[in-house]
Amino acid sequence: MTEEKKESALTFFVISDSAGETASKLAQATMAQYPSVKFEMFRRTFVTTKSALLKTLADAKKHNAVILHTLINEELIDLTHDFCEESGLYHFDVLTPPVAEVERRTGVAPTREPGALHHLNKNYFKRIKAMEFAVKYDDGKDPRGFLEADVVLLGVSRTSKTPLSLFLANKNLKVANLPLVPQAHIPKQLWEIDPKKIVGLTNDPDVLNGIRKKRMIAYGLNPDTAYSDIEKIKEELDFANDLYHKLGCEIINVATLSIEETASIILNKLNLEDHSYYVTDED
Amino acid sequence: MTEEKKESALTFFVISDSAGETASKLAQATMAQYPSVKFEMFRRTFVTTKSALLKTLADAKKHNAVILHTLINEELIDLTHDFCEESGLYHFDVLTPPVAEVERRTGVAPTREPGALHHLNKNYFKRIKAMEFAVKYDDGKDPRGFLEADVVLLGVSRTSKTPLSLFLANKNLKVANLPLVPQAHIPKQLWEIDPKKIVGLTNDPDVLNGIRKKRMIAYGLNPDTAYSDIEKIKEELDFANDLYHKLGCEIINVATLSIEETASIILNKLNLEDHSYYVTDED
Known part of the structure; x- marks a missing residue:
């Protein structure tokens, strides 16, 4: 040989x-x-x-x-x-x-x-609408979106709400998201929807601290601001977890998960995994 | 048998x-x-x-x-x-x-x-940043985005600017888009960037007319408004085409194209097709 x-x-x-x-x-x-x-x-x-x-x-x-x-x-x-x-x-x-x-x-x-x-079938237009929906109702821009959404994502800063919303939109799901900060006003629409549609995203304080410090450095700022302060981060996470329990929604810690993995878990937990969203249909 | x-x-x-x-x-x-x-x-x-x-x-x-x-x-x-x-x-x-x-x-x-x-490599974070960028600079929200963008999309209403931006973001490209209406203010940043980064989207008047009528009906409104008026649409398209020629940018008619096809044409025209954006790298 x-x-x-x-x-x-x-x-x-x-x-x-x-x-x-x-x-x-x-x-x-x-x-x-x-x-x-x-x-x-x-x-x-x-x-x-x-x-x-x-x-x-x-x-x-x-x-x-x-x-x-x-x-x-x-x-x-x-x-x-x-x-x-x-x-x-x-x-x-x-x-x-x-x-x-x-x-x-x-x-x-x-x-x-x-x-x-890529035929311009019903499924294709549904996906385009889902993408437009995700952009329109990103970042809590309009709480009326919660009423129409298939999935509502809640989370503190840097829990990947936006890319996760877009990834799920690509699966034809209408997704709205809301950033949580302790002093934030919680829109009343959140209490009007089925908690089974809501996912609360959380993260490890140390991971968030690391990400936020890097972000501050990238912006040319002092990394040790309130934004990256570990105690403040814990307060934020406590506030978020408290809200999740009051709402009775699913909670996912994204610390070690990629967007694809988090999305897959959401589809499973919300029983969307086997939905015909995936099936090409021409009707 | x-x-x-x-x-x-x-x-x-x-x-x-x-x-x-x-x-x-x-x-x-x-x-x-x-x-x-x-x-x-x-x-x-x-x-x-x-x-x-x-x-x-x-x-x-x-x-x-x-x-x-x-x-x-x-x-x-x-x-x-x-x-x-x-x-x-x-x-x-x-x-x-x-x-x-x-x-x-x-x-x-x-x-x-x-x-x-899906390892959390550099490429992965680049993609997440690109998605956040697309949402942040969608719909002409902040013209400063044009200066940072890899691709700037211009187009009248219903030329698929948002889903196209998100699709390209998924290829790690930073995309900003601007809707064009005849009376719109054209941000000065558009004249400061390389026209090779700009793509002007256009469409057939009849196609736009059909789409917009359907949209009005979906909203429960009279389909024959100024929004769907064929003469108004022609005016809008003329205004857009005129601007594209002044800018010296690429022009794509999306009338018969899916998002994937338009994205592919953009990658080719802007010489991004074979870029290492596609390659997974760990460095």
């Missing part, structure tokens, strides 16, 4: 006839497994013609790239396969296996329409 | 030791190929133990589900494989092929750490 020359840097080519979200996520998940390897990633999206595909494949060959694709047109899939086999390029067809399995079980042929994921 | 009984409804089980984003996107892309088939989708996320996995697999078996997984722990991968083979369940291991290819080429072993995608 000959020893192959090992590479310390690799290039991914994500090729898609649509926005390339699936294959990009897969490339990122793969790259994350190799913190010591240097990666480059090129996205070639909305590739729907043979000429565009050939140009992309020639480019991938120049980079000796690892190719992940989600093409659906059979001619383009075959072209990719043949080109890669001839050139000795690795290519992983991500979409064909599950599509073939559904065809086998249902006897229905796939539409093979590129970009079907 | 015996005729198999064909099914008209199918269940997907997405199993992941992390947030399950990759396999969920793949399930959605697959389902979109079959508009006539009824699908259900269950996400089982943060599955990191054998007992949790066995419970999930038993559940999937009850649904005779199509399983897509992105597990990275070898014991869990093997368990899934063995369980599915014994039960005759279809399972597609999405992550192993590209991970194996990188190992082959680099000689480096994957960390096999679950959820590595």
Whole structure:
């Protein structure tokens, strides 16, 4: 067996006839497994013609790239396969296996329409509305949003309320959030809604202290202000926890959680995990 | 050959030791190929133990589900494989092929750490900051945001400025947007920044007319207001196009584009497509 020359840097080519979200996520998940390897990633999206595909494949060959694709047109899939086999390029067809399995079980042929994921269906508009809702009712801007929301997030400063709201909005949920400070006025609407819709976010005092000190330094300010004072932080957290118990809502400590993990916990706790929010529907 | 009984409804089980984003996107892309088939989708996320996995697999078996997984722990991968083979369940291991290819080429072993995608790395915090930026500088709230932004979006009402800003924020780009109305004050900061950062969004008058009429009806108002008046809309679009030409910025007509398509065009036009924004880095 000959020893192959090992590479310390690799290039991914994500090729898609649509926005390339699936294959990009897969490339990122793969790259994350190799913190010591240097990666480059090129996205070639909305590739729907043979000429565009050939140009992309020639480019991938120049980079000796690892190719992940989600093409659906059979001619383009075959072209990719043949080109890669001839050139000795690795290519992983991500979409064909599950599509073939559904065809086998249902006897229905796939539409093979590129970009079907992003068709302007009802689900798509629902998601856009959810995003607009999240921005409109971010940061307690308008307490009337609480009445319409699927989820209401409460939390002290730096518990990731805004990105969490947007992440959940991307799952078609209408999310409003309210920052909590001890002297804050608590809008009456909060007592009018089902506490099962409310999530109280909390954090460890030490974690908050560290984050806030860094933030002050980033602003060019003295890190030891009331904002980062540990006693003040504890007061804030006590006030928040007290309110959460009065409301009877779910409480999540985000200290060691990423946005994705917190969102997943919220979907579980609020029984939204298996909701058809995830299902593409055209009706 | 015996005729198999064909099914008209199918269940997907997405199993992941992390947030399950990759396999969920793949399930959605697959389902979109079959508009006539009824699908259900269950996400089982943060599955990191054998007992949790066995419970999930038993559940999937009850649904005779199509399983897509992105597990990275070898014991869990093997368990899934063995369980599915014994039960005759279809399972597609999405992550192993590209991970194996990188190992082959680099000689480096994957960390096999679950959820590595969402580690709290620099990239992750950059994305959170980008999301907060998009919300802060949405809707022309503060023109100082234009000076700091990677992309500035201009557009008349209903050209998808907000969801587009959030979608680009998800790619770690700092995006500010400004709604344009003929009588609007144009902030001076817009003339101070590189026009290569600015994108002017426009739309077809008929499309806007239709959208706005629907919006008025949804609000319970008369659809034939100045807001939906075709002549007024043309005036607004002329004003916007005139400004775009004066600024010398890129112009995109979003009439037939989804958010993902518009975002992809922006990344291409602004030469951000291949930027390392996409690459996970730990440094």
